Amino acid sequence: MTRTQIILTRLVLLGLVVATWELLPRLGFVNPRLLPPLSDVLTMLGQLLGRAQVQEAIWVTAAEVIVAFMIAVPLGAAIGVLIAENDYVGDIFRPMLFYVFSIPKSIFLPMFILIFGIGFGQKVAYAAFSTTFVVIMSAAAAVESVKADHILVARSYGATRGQILTRVYVPSMLPVLLETLRISMIFNFTGVMIAEMYASRTGIGHLIANWGENFQMRQLFAGVILLAVVAILFNEAVRYLESRCSTWRA
Amino acid sequence: MPLRWPAPSTMRWLILATLLVFWELMPRTKIVPELFLPSLSKTLAVLYSDRLEYVEALGVTLYEVAIAMLFACGAGILMGALGGGVALLRNLLLPVFSSLYAVPIVILYPIFTAWLGVGSESKIAFAGVYGFFPVMLSTAAGIRTIDPQYVLAARSMGATLSQQITRVVIPASIPTVLTGLRLGGALTIIGVVVAEMLTSAAGIGYLVTRYRTILDSPRVFAAILMILVLSVMFDVLARGLERRTLAWQTAGRRPRRSREIMQAVPAGAPA
Numbered sequence: 001m002t003r004t005q006i007i008l009t010r011l012v013l014l015g016l017v018v019a020t021w022e023l024l025p026r027l028g029f030v031n032p033r034l035l036p037p038l039s040d041v042l043t044m045l046g047q048l049l050g051r052a053q054v055q056e057a058i059w060v061t062a063a064e065v066i067v068a069f070m071i072a073v074p075l076g077a078a079i080g081v082l083i084a085e086n087d088y089v090g091d092i093f094r095p096m097l098f099y100v101f102s103i104p105k106s107i108f109l110p111m112f113i114l115i116f117g118i119g120f121g122q123k124v125a126y127a128a129f130s131t132t133f134v135v136i137m138s139a140a141a142a143v144e145s146v147k148a149d150h151i152l153v154a155r156s157y158g159a160t161r162g163q164i165l166t167r168v169y170v171p172s173m174l175p176v177l178l179e180t181l182r183i184s185m186i187f188n189f190t191g192v193m194i195a196e197m198y199a200s201r202t203g204i205g206h207l208i209a210n211w212g213e214n215f216q217m218r219q220l221f222a223g224v225i226l227l228a229v230v231a232i233l234f235n236e237a238v239r240y241l242e243s244r245c246s247t248w249r250a
Numbered sequence: 251m252p253l254r255w256p257a258p259s260t261m262r263w264l265i266l267a268t269l270l271v272f273w274e275l276m277p278r279t280k281i282v283p284e285l286f287l288p289s290l291s292k293t294l295a296v297l298y299s300d301r302l303e304y305v306e307a308l309g310v311t312l313y314e315v316a317i318a319m320l321f322a323c324g325a326g327i328l329m330g331a332l333g334g335g336v337a338l339l340r341n342l343l344l345p346v347f348s349s350l351y352a353v354p355i356v357i358l359y360p361i362f363t364a365w366l367g368v369g370s371e372s373k374i375a376f377a378g379v380y381g382f383f384p385v386m387l388s389t390a391a392g393i394r395t396i397d398p399q400y401v402l403a404a405r406s407m408g409a410t411l412s413q414q415i416t417r418v419v420i421p422a423s424i425p426t427v428l429t430g431l432r433l434g435g436a437l438t439i440i441g442v443v444v445a446e447m448l449t450s451a452a453g454i455g456y457l458v459t460r461y462r463t464i465l466d467s468p469r470v471f472a473a474i475l476m477i478l479v480l481s482v483m484f485d486v487l488a489r490g491l492e493r494r495t496l497a498w499q500t501a502g503r504r505p506r507r508s509r510e511i512m513q514a515v516p517a518g519a520p521a
Contacts, residue, residue, distance in 0.1 A: 034364070106444045107447075107473075110474070113462065186354070194356050208357055212449075220361060231352045232353060
């Protein structure tokens, strides 16, 4: 299939999903109270975006996501580089990270609530905590993706440490670093959402949980669509940069 | 060398032991308030005295995990194999699925509770969806790592399509499937626990939330400890199974490096 055909087929599939969502409740195949028609949901989304309460929640959530991201990424990257560069530290911690991945981080939420209370600090701390591990992992992977041969060549031509860093490490690591940022953002966003849904007074996650409890399905679906669209757009933007960066990389 | 560092594995046990000692001593010496972190001995004592309640909750959680795992791994491996193996589906749908993966799935949980109630069904549905995407993506990626030379060799020796599938593709994809099972299991455990913590009336995650709201820290930590042991035990078991089945395939290979771990866990398990 050519590229245009693929895009066309995808659009048709998307159209089918949209049509099903709209028609099933309209024609009475499913209860519109359980699945409101898409058009109703989108109208509701428009109304919600105009409400001051929702706008405030969006800003709170955005601030939490950004601050947590700015804490988790440098911290995780520093530890990740240490693990990749120092064999001894790496041998100790790499197998441990295996287990950390399989542990639900959310079970530590009660600790964060006890220590930080229910507020901005707790959400940021939990999201940063749940993101740091994946940053460690991908940062270590980024450092290891630098080919030893390239470093050897640079060194034999008399490159200084600084030159090796800027001319070999950074260019080789760039695509993986972007991937790291993208994946950490997924984790970070999820972390903030869980924290807000679990115990919070504000934020989009809190609103979504509330709408669900009060059976306000139109609001709930509108919120889900909003978050999904934002997450997908960010992800695709970084992926686009990634593909731009890897074209010249063998 | 004046100072010899202990072997990495010894060091790991030392770190674990130090953590446990700190867990016991920090609250006892009042450096950390008991409310934030009750001592290990107190947690274990509570776990023992309330063992009936905890075992019952564990039963509920395990039941939900088992059913959700069935869905997540079954559908995930099947769809992943199709998506990875059939070029048409691969080009058409895989990029769409990996875009969808960016959406924090936890925001769907209120929909599941509104549709299915607060019982086990909503947890199973949520954890099933939660585990499905990564299992599918990792299976699809794994299927594509099968060396095309194998299939080519089989075909040139006159193997029929069904022989190619049963004798070449299936044996070659066992590692991928096992990784998918491990990943799916770990993720469904996480999904069930998260769901139970958010809205439910039974299970270990529910105990965490219930005792947190009444500030009964030892009982919160008893539940946390149980979940930790559960997920680490699952990981050890699954990894052991993988090693046993794959001894002949990975023999002589270098130990896995971070990059391979990342690929085995495509973006892993948020939450």
